[in-house]
Amino acid sequence: MFMASFHRLARKAALAACFSVVAGTGVAQAGDITFWTWRQEDRAAYTELFRDFTRANPGINVKFEAFPAETYNTILSTALAGGRGADVVQARAYGGLEQVAKAGYLVPLDIKTVPELGNLPVEALAAESLRADRQVYAMPYASQTLGVFINKAVFSAAGVSVPETWEQFLAACKALKDKGYIPIANGTATAWMDEVFTGIFTNPFLGPEFVADIQAGRATFEDKRYTTALSRLLELRDYFPPGYTGIDYATGQQLFVTGRAAMFAGGSFEISNFRKQNPKLDMGFIAPPAPTAGAARYVAKFFDGGYAVNAKSPNQADAIKLVRFTGTKEYGDRFAALLGNISPIKGVVLADPLLAEVAKLNEVSMPYIMAVYFRFDSPTGSELLSNGVQKMLGGSATPEQVGAEVTQGIARNYPPFQKK
Amino acid sequence: MSFGHRRGWWIGFLLAPALVTMAVFVAWPMLGALRYAFYDFHGLKIGGFVGLQNFVDVLGEPPYRGWTYTALWHNTIVFVSLMVLQNGVAYLLAFALLQGLPGHRVHRVIVFLPVVLSAVIVGFLWKLFLNPLFGLVNQALLLVGVHGPPWLGSEYTALGSLILVNTWHWLGFSTLVFLAGMQSVPAEILEAARLDGATNATLLRRIIWPLVAPSTTILFTLTFIGSFNWFELPYVMAGLNGSPGGATDVLGLYFYRTAFGSVSSGLQDFGHGSALAVLMFAFVGSCAAVALHVLRRREVAL
Incomplete structure (x- = not known):
């Protein structure tokens, strides 16, 4: 133990790091603008994207700077609060955006100054707006879709066909298990993945009507529809890896890319990573099973984030040019090709067949409920749900208890639930 | 002048x-x-003065209340277990090393070795060792026909596993502190006791224990502060949410995710986070001060 001194050291190091970040990279030279992101792994792609920008806007170079994802929001808001930070920053969506935008750190964008906003669908812009006045603060760059990855080679080796309904899904799992494969690679040890897992498999049971009821306060998460949907997840426990409560996110990914497991419930953001780890992996991406034959198979969808302009930037005109550039179809095409993500810009061409498949599934989609509606206040619906589902799948909570816990936690800050 | x-x-x-x-x-x-701690926050932007509301929330309002007491309880378990396991074993180990048996120098180095590793490395290594599918621990158990549990995934074993890993990591430090204390006990006292027919057990209980009181004071205080500020190991091994289902949640994790947000939510809540930090500081500070005062009084000058 004896971490007191280590703690202090760590704290000082963190402070020093913040200072050097703020002092060292705050303001760029004239003609140069800086860009902040939490995606260090995207450096190569952004270097190319920014080269395109400089070609179209001679004299403006963009400097790429990345920070660790877990501390990005803290670093960003600290820098912005101090009147520093990059000229253009990658901002998160929904609650994460609101936190930064509400404080007045970002330049509001409108169709006059940034006509390219018109290239984006309304729901994408909503993700980068304040709820109160619907003011847009960032140019959305990607949508993510949650669904089920399948290893096609494993399916055909086991002679199992791709399931469409819940019953077929359970039957397929059983057949795969009998052949010695792990049907579903996911474990429950990484809390946020439990929310992802829930989002994927419950949506077809809930339907858009439930979401509307939640928003209007006609239903809470104690609603029978929700707890029944949660109890469905329990049926999948037999098909998780052995010792699944101790299987974390990284182990689950490994089981899938190495072909030991047949399926992985996750987001389209995994695609490029999975390919990197096993270029020969023959994977497909399917929507979650439908409750009954012929019923809609809703995938869960949300927007990742957007590019925003620092309100204190001395190079605002150039920064706006960059944000406008990221709203063009040319940028969207290149972005999708280089980063393997779906750009929400209208008319973007998805050359990658798997991405095109995902985009097709987006036509029957529902919001990823907690991320889209309940990450604005503390405690967030996400942390309540992931904690609850982790307990439920581990066998120490019932769906009803989870529903009640989530509802109670959200009700603190959510008026529609307070009437109940 | x-x-x-x-x-x-x-x-x-x-x-x-x-x-x-x-x-x-x-x-x-x-x-x-x-x-x-007395303000409402919107991100890092300070909002209105809310008096003691943040404290009332974390101590008395669900869901915060439950989280606070669960975390505090876990910290207490960690402290008591480490006092017994880490410091208790270290006491015996130090006595064994004191005997100067052949190879004791090598052993001293071996015992101390894990201490030089960073908590992040230790946590990461042990997380791999404890993996239910291909981890070293369960593979070894399988050789003798035992199916090990998912150590970090079961709410019954997760916190215990973390405590054992922490013990593995810091045992050498406690041993060294005790050893130094024992080496400063005058040899003639030990010899006299032995001549009077004292067994090792008596020696440990009646002679050495009171004479290494300064070492005990140091270890008690450091273990106390360390246990209640525990962060690195649970963060690396169990994640910010104290998986599974909060079974490893401790005040450090709880404070961090409240103030700075977790993976699934970048939401920062400095008001409640600061209130927690203040409470932790007051608790650890006052308890450590009292303990130090009480323990100092039992130290004897030689």
Whole structure:
């Protein structure tokens, strides 16, 4: 133990790091603008994207700077609060955006100054707006879709066909298990993945009507529809890896890319990573099973984030040019090709067949409920749900208890639930 | 100007850099956190003054209340277990090393070795060892026909596993502190006791225990502070949410995710986070001070 001194050291190091970040990279030279992101792994792609920008806007170079994802929001808001930070920053969506935008750190964008906003669908812009006045603060760059990855080679080796309904899904799992494969690679040890897992498999049971009821306060998460949907997840426990409560996110990914497991419930953001780890992996991406034959198979969808302009930037005109550039179809095409993500810009061409498949599934989609509606206040619906589902799948909570816990936690800050 | 006066200036001059550093980097942030605890926050932007509301929330309002007491309870378990496991075993180990048996120098190094590793490395290594599918521990158990549990995934074993890993990591430090204490016990006292027919058990209980009181004071205090500020190991091995289902949640994790947000939510809540930090500081500070005072009184000067 004896971490007191280590703690202090760590704290000082963190402070020093913040200072050097703020002092060292705050303001760029004239003609140069800086860009902040939490995606260090995207450096190569952004270097190319920014080269395109400089070609179209001679004299403006963009400097790429990345920070660790877990501390990005803290670093960003600290820098912005101090009147520093990059000229253009990658901002998160929904609650994460609101936190930064509400404080007045970002330049509001409108169709006059940034006509390219018109290239984006309304729901994408909503993700980068304040709820109160619907003011847009960032140019959305990607949508993510949650669904089920399948290893096609494993399916055909086991002679199992791709399931469409819940019953077929359970039957397929059983057949795969009998052949010695792990049907579903996911474990429950990484809390946020439990929310992802829930989002994927419950949506077809809930339907858009439930979401509307939640928003209007006609239903809470104690609603029978929700707890029944949660109890469905329990049926999948037999098909998780052995010792699944101790299987974390990284182990689950490994089981899938190495072909030991047949399926992985996750987001389209995994695609490029999975390919990197096993270029020969023959994977497909399917929507979650439908409750009954012929019923809609809703995938869960949300927007990742957007590019925003620092309100204190001395190079605002150039920064706006960059944000406008990221709203063009040319940028969207290149972005999708280089980063393997779906750009929400209208008319973007998805050359990658798997991405095109995902985009097709987006036509029957529902919001990823907690991320889209309940990450604005503390405690967030996400942390309540992931904690609850982790307990439920581990066998120490019932769906009803989870529903009640989530509802109670959200009700603190959510008026529609307070009437109940 | 009198000599004493000049001396005073000189002392002041020498103390100033340290005092300024302390004031700017220690006292000022702490006072800042104290102030933040009384405000509502929107991200990092300070909102309205809310009095004691943040404290009332974390101590008395669900869901915060449950989280606070669960975390505090876990910290308490960690402290008690480490006192028994880490410091208790270290006491016996130090006595064994004191005997100067052949190879004791090598053993001393081996026992101390894990201490030089960082908590992140230790946590990561042990997380791999404890993996239910291909981890070393369960593979070894399988050789003798035992199916090990998912150590970090079961709410019954997760916290215990973390405590054992922590013990593995820091045992060497406690051993060394006790060993140093035992080596400073005059040999003639031990010899006299042995001549009177004292067994090893008596020696450990009646002679050495009271005489290594200063070592005990240090270890008790450090273990206390460490247990209640425990963060790195649970963070690496169990994640910010204290998986599974909060079974490994401790005050450090709880404070961090409240103040700075977790993976699934970048939401920062400095008001409640600061209130937690202030409570933790007051609790650890006051308990450590009382413990130090009580323990000092039982130390005997030789």
